[in-house]
Amino acid sequence: MKSSSIKFIITLILISASTENGAHANNTEQQPWTILIHEYMNRVNIISWKLKNQAAGLCTRTSTDIGISTDNREAYQSKLWKQLYATVHMGEMPQVVSVAPDSPAARAGIQIGDNIAAIDGVPIAKIKANTPDPALLSDALLDQFSKVPEGHTISISVIRGTGTRDLKVTAQRVCAGKAIVETTGGLDLQSDARNVAIGTDTIAGMHNDDELALLLGHEYGHVIDHHRDLHNVTAIRQQEEQADLLGMALAKCAGYDVGRGLQFWVRFRERPFGWIFSDPTHGSVKDRIARMRAALPAVQCPLSRYADGTLPAAQIGYSRPTDE
Structure with missing residues (x-):
């Protein structure tokens, strides 16, 4: 589910990133792009691993995972291959760029x-030869890990040194x-019925992992509740409100500071003329902040569905939308 209002928000924030977050901007400018992309992939993998674990009791569609992210x-x-090898030592084999803490991969001793x-x-x-598009080898590996029976042990041979x-x-x-990190250079944060995608420029606009977790949690909220493309503005807005609340609950239960994460929205709301970019399908930023803050104390961890199949977000103020 593509969120055009998110793009507008991030655009506004990044316009003055150099003045509002100078230290962050300077740090990223000093890093080679290859190292920076891998750092972004590491952050997203760790956050998404935590969110997906908290969402395990909510999802009707689950899969197995080992908690790593690779690049090829x-x-x-x-x-660009010579530069990749010179900066991050990535050659013919896919390279591990992230290992989520307390994941199966971490416990097995796999390292970045x-x-x-x-x-x-x-x-x-x-495996590469049997992958239809070698550019998608890392995705193919994740798909292979997702088909491993739960509790089954696989052998991964790695070259280290x-x-x-x-x-x-x-x-x-x-x-x-x-959770897919896109390196197309566009400002983007979206989800479909199965996956979440985020652009590198979007990640660069986040001041901390709490903000990033809140946004990724929102998109996982769409995935968890099987949100679909609707034509009724009111129904679309309900879906966005649901995703806000689910994302907030996931971020809280995953150990992130929701109050700190909401500063992303606060920065946008305080932008001059920020209201111009309000989207009727998402509601006002002020109302979204207030709704999440009000619902936060009611969130109880761990999260799980009720016996009737309803999601815990129902207890903090939403109902499933209908496309009338």
């Missing part, structure tokens, strides 16, 4: 920078839905 050079133009050589004895070159290690990883069931 085929996802970039070949003229490991190069994946084989999975269950199958060389990565063969000059040695090879065979690590045993036991898959864990979480809420299904990948």
